[in-house]
Amino acid sequence: MNILIVEDEADISQLIRLYLEKEGFTCADCRDGLTAIQLFQDQQPDLIILDLMIPGLDGLEVCARIRQQPGSKDPFILMLTAKGEELDRIIGLSTGADDYMVKPFSPRELVARVRALLRRSLRHGTQGQIYETPNFWVDLDQRSAQRQQDGQLTPLDLTTLEFDLLSMFISYPGRVWSRSQIIDRIWGSDFYGDERVVDTHIARLRKKIELDPAQPTFLKTVIGVGYKFEDG
CATH class of the missing domain: 3.40.50.2300 (Response regulator)
Structure with missing residues (x-):
């Protein structure tokens, strides 16, 4: 490294x-x-x-x-x-x-x-599962993600952490995740620092999956609680 x-x-x-x-x-x-x-x-x-x-x-x-x-x-x-x-x-x-x-x-x-x-960067998600929603297709085995645009699937260029976040959200559509729950799920015992780091990575993921990151359609903020994913 x-x-x-x-x-x-x-x-x-x-x-x-x-x-x-x-x-x-x-x-x-x-x-x-x-x-x-x-x-x-x-x-x-x-x-x-x-x-x-x-x-x-x-x-x-x-x-x-x-x-x-x-x-x-x-x-x-x-x-x-x-x-x-x-x-x-x-x-x-x-x-x-x-x-x-x-x-x-x-x-x-x-x-x-x-x-x-x-x-x-070495942590991988559950193997052999594919999640499909009206606008997204995520293959956990291949660790690849695509988004539906103009009737076609377009690959998303995600970092390891961004892929893990999207996989977590898409696995539980509609579920509201607090910052501490996201940290436990993604970072686990490896986490050091401030919970606000979650907001930074959510913002970066939104830039790659939302048409307008300032007004997200899929990855939404639940004020006072955390975040949730909705698609369809």
Whole structure:
């Protein structure tokens, strides 16, 4: 697994790299946002450890640009921040970060968080089942999903986590899922962080399955409770 470390404090970057390489990860590092974008494009890492306060483009802008790039690998992003305020964490998750850690942090905990994030890409759903609705076709065995458009099925380009979310919702049409239930189902005991990370991934899934993500037809918000899937 390849990891990109984006941290402008050299001693912290070297410490992170030391611990990760001892665990068998391949690491690259840089000190500023523009270089981070270039290395992401060139190396397509599996995970990015991204400091919030870096020169050039800050961590929030780097995170947002990575999530907006079509056709690129969709890496996990673990954001680092020296600030403990709730607002910083919320903004980081809303731009597409998968998890966050507040400095100072334990290097061993950081390695545990990295492993937990990367294990998500190895988790597979129930085998041998196909779910079909008026607008969607999901094959759990092949881990493929398609959407009905203009009378034809069009493949959906979903990340592993997005596929797991869609599979969960489509398996229980009409059921309302709270954030904590979604976390238990998708992440299980591997989850670290804020429940609001669920909202981030729901928003990204909506961009791929809804005609108008701002007014979703299929993946709906149940105010004060959570989310549900409806189709037909």
